[in-house]
Amino acid sequence: MSETDQPSVPLSTLLANPSLGLSQVAGPDEDRLISTVGTTEVEDPAPYVVGGELLLTAGVRLPREAHGIDTYVSRVVAAGVAALGFGVAPVHLEIPAELVTACDRYGLPLLRLPPHTPFVAVGQATYAAIAEVRNRELRRISKAQSALASAAARADALQAVLQQLSAHVEAWSVLFDGQGNELLSAGRRPVAPGPQLARDLAVRTVARATRSHPKDRPPPPTAAAHHHEGLHLTVHTLPGMDGATAPLALGQIADTAPTLADRQVTSMATVLLSLLTSPSHALGTDTRSVGALVQLMLGATPAEVAPALVAAVDPAGDHWIVVHGRHVPPQSTTTPPSGEVAARLAALATALGTPYLHIDGSSLRALIPAVPGTRPTAPPQAAALGWTLGFSAAVPVTELAGADTQAERALERALAREAPAVVHQTDAHTLHALVAPVEARELARARFAPLSQTSTPGAGALLVTLRTWLAFHGTWDRTAAALDIHRNTVRHRLARVAELLDVDLRDPDTRMELWFALQWLPDDAF
Numbered sequence: 263m264s265e266t267d268q269p270s271v272p273l274s275t276l277l278a279n280p281s282l283g284l285s286q287v288a289g290p291d292e293d294r295l296i297s298t299v300g301t302t303e304v305e306d307p308a309p310y311v312v313g314g315e316l317l318l319t320a321g322v323r324l325p326r327e328a329h330g331i332d333t334y335v336s337r338v339v340a341a342g343v344a345a346l347g348f349g350v351a352p353v354h355l356e357i358p359a360e361l362v363t364a365c366d367r368y369g370l371p372l373l374r375l376p377p378h379t380p381f382v383a384v385g386q387a388t389y390a391a392i393a394e395v396r397n398r399e400l401r402r403i404s405k406a407q408s409a410l411a412s413a414a415a416r417a418d419a420l421q422a423v424l425q426q427l428s429a430h431v432e433a434w435s436v437l438f439d440g441q442g443n444e445l446l447s448a449g450r451r452p453v454a455p456g457p458q459l460a461r462d463l464a465v466r467t468v469a470r471a472t473r474s475h476p477k478d479r480p481p482p483p484t485a486a487a488h489h490h491e492g493l494h495l496t497v498h499t500l501p502g503m504d505g506a507t508a509p510l511a512l513g514q515i516a517d518t519a520p521t522l523a524d525r526q527v528t529s530m531a532t533v534l535l536s537l538l539t540s541p542s543h544a545l546g547t548d549t550r551s552v553g554a555l556v557q558l559m560l561g562a563t564p565a566e567v568a569p570a571l572v573a574a575v576d577p578a579g580d581h582w583i584v585v586h587g588r589h590v591p592p593q594s595t596t597t598p599p600s601g602e603v604a605a606r607l608a609a610l611a612t613a614l615g616t617p618y619l620h621i622d623g624s625s626l627r628a629l630i631p632a633v634p635g636t637r638p639t640a641p642p643q644a645a646a647l648g649w650t651l652g653f654s655a656a657v658p659v660t661e662l663a664g665a666d667t668q669a670e671r672a673l674e675r676a677l678a679r680e681a682p683a684v685v686h687q688t689d690a691h692t693l694h695a696l697v698a699p700v701e702a703r704e705l706a707r708a709r710f711a712p713l714s715q716t717s718t719p720g721a722g723a724l725l726v727t728l729r730t731w732l733a734f735h736g737t738w739d740r741t742a743a744a745l746d747i748h749r750n751t752v753r754h755r756l757a758r759v760a761e762l763l764d765v766d767l768r769d770p771d772t773r774m775e776l777w778f779a780l781q782w783l784p785d786d787a788f
Contacts, residue, residue: 268297268314268522269297269392269393269395269396269399269522270295270296270297270314270392270395271295271296271388271391271392271395272293272294272295272296273286273293273294273295273296273316273344273345273371274293275391276296276316276373276384276387276388276391277373279387279391281383281387282375282379282383282384282387283375283376283378283379284347284373284374284375284379284384285373285374286371286372286373286374287357287362287372287373287374288361288362288363288365288366288370288371288372289345289365289366289369289370289371289372290369290371294344294345294371295314295344296314296315296316296344296345296388296392297314297315297344297392298312298314298315298316298388299315299316299318299381299384299385299388299389300315300316300317300318301317301318301319301381301385302317302318302319303319303320303322303323304323305323305325305334306334306337307319307337307338307341307343308337308338308340308341311338311341311342311343312342313341313342313343313344314342314343314344315342315343315344315345316344316345316346316347316373316384316388317338317343317345317346317347318347318348318349318375318381318384319346319347319348319349320348320349320352320353320354321348321349321353321354321358321361322353324354324358324361327360328360328363328364331358331360331361331364332360332364332367334364335361335364335365335367335368335370336364336368338370339368339369339370343370344371345370345371345372345373346365346370346371346372346373347372347373347374347375347381347384348361348372348373348374348375349375349377349379349381350374350375350376350377351377357372357374399521399522399523402430402523402527403523403526403527405430406426406427406430406431406527406530407527407530409426409429409430410423410426410427410430410527410530410531410534411534412426413425413426414534414537414538418613418615419538420437420445420446420535420538420539421446421448421613421643423531423534423535423538424436424437424446424447424448424449424531424535425448425449426531427448427527427528427531428448428449429449430527431514431516431520431524431527431528432516432517432518433449433514433515433516433520433524434447434448434449434450434451434452434456434457434514434515434516435447435448435449435512435513435514435531436448436457436460436512436513436514437510437511437512437513437535438460438461438464438465438468438497438510438511438512438513439510440465440468440472440510441465442461442462442464442465443646443647444457444461444646445510445643445646445647446613446643452493452515455490456490456493456495456515457515459488459490459493459495460495460497460513460514460515461513463486463488463495463497463513464497464511464513466486467484467485467486467497467499467511468499468510468511471484471499484498484499485497485498485499492517493515493516493517494515494516494517494518494519494520495513495514495515496513496514496520496528497511497512497513497514498511498512498528498529498532499511499512500512500532500535500536500539510535510536510539512528512531512532512535514528564659564662580633580634580658581631581632581633581634581636581656581657581658581659582629582630582631582632582656582657582658582659582662582665583629583630583632583636583638583653583654583655583656583657583665584627584628584629584630584653584654584657584662584665584666584668584669585614585626585627585628585629585630585638585651585652585653585654585669586625586626586627586651586652586666586669586670586672586673587625587626587627587628587644587649587650587651587652587673588624588625588626588649588650588673588677588744589621589623589624589625589626589648589649589650590624590648590649590650610626610643610644610647610649613641613643613644613647614628614630614641614644615630616628616629616630616631618630626649626651627666627669629662632656633656634656635656636656637655637656637685638653638654638656638685639685640653640682640683640685642682644682644683645682645683650673650676650677650681650682650683651673651676651682651683651684652668652669652670652671652672652673652674652675652676652683652684652685652686653669653672653683653684653685653686654666654668654669654672654686655668655686655687668686669686671686671781672684672685672686674729674730674733675733677733677734677744678733678734678735702782703782703783703784705779705782706779706780706782706783706784707783707784709763709776709779709783710725710763710779710783712762712763712764713725713759713762713763715762716758716762719755723755724755724758724759724762725780725783726745727741727745727752727755727756727759728755728756728759728776728780729780730744730745731752731756732773732776732777732780736767736773738752738753763776
């Protein structure tokens, strides 16, 4: 057991106690932690100590010669004694000079106890100080646990828990997936190579924890620690809801070694993060959401159900922001474990501030409760998780269909620009403001009406291909990749579009005119 595993008190606290009258006469100036007080008068006390003690002696059996005193000090230092207290009178009127020299040589703090200070008084003062330290730790743990519990109830629960954990243990806290990708983090980010070392430690720890092992052997450790140039790194894997270990890890980097209180706070945070990344929580299956779903299935309209959903996330909101997303798959083609998928979903929900997400393969659609006039912002965590997003404006529930179109168009622009996100803007200084919406929609219907003359692949497929091709500035390969079709299929469809609309798609004016018409075309046009 290390000295941080049990309550202890700094040696300086005892030296500062005026009722004891202690003074340090030898040894280093650095502070030491005292976990207990022991008294002995045997020639070799090493077999009777456990380490971390303030060892008190009156020198009754202290060797007389310098060599013997040197051996005595070397043995207690090797046994882990934190400091030596020497009581003067009645055996020794003063501390032997040979003892002072030996303590300086071996780096052992040597305290002088005046004649009026009983050994029992030193013990009582030490244990009283340790009790006060323990009480402070308990209050600190209680405060941290309350803050973590409150954070877990927030809409951005994952991020909030990490922030509270970072604040209460004074460490950079980060949630890793099984491949070492940072899902979320909080606190002051350490300089290189700290984050990379934490990532590598997390990958190794998760790999060991998830590796199968013989039943007759103990399971592999689910935590690990590493020290590097003054940085203290720790990693804890998150336990799964079924008792198995989920492929996720909580990493921490601090300037000091974690105390027992730090570890207890981290332990609670680990449990909360495990709960928050479970599939049931990631999918937002709270009672309000379930009730809303039941109402919808029994014939209620979205406008009737929306207030229940808003109240569950943001009581002040009565508008919604629609989000469309496209995931860029990582270089690795391996399918992440189910626990990691749930964690990614929970992390994305936390980043967007809503539990109302639907992910279908590489596509995302989400609803974010908002107040009127709210302008959405793209969270950096979404890009870090590989998502490109398009946001609509904040609209009432009756206008969700139009907001859905806005989000889809914004996503197309984000993909075309290779930007992490694009937010729909309604600007009076655009061409859209020059045309009345009703007339614009009728114009767009008439412009693309000839596409309804084809049955294969259909007007919808031709429109999607045209819109994607224009969004990617006429790039065949990127259009094919985005639609997951062959580039020759793209060429064939666009040739059919040009034929039916009787246009030359090589003409930039034509492409511009079609792009504006597509923005006005209603979703139910065909």
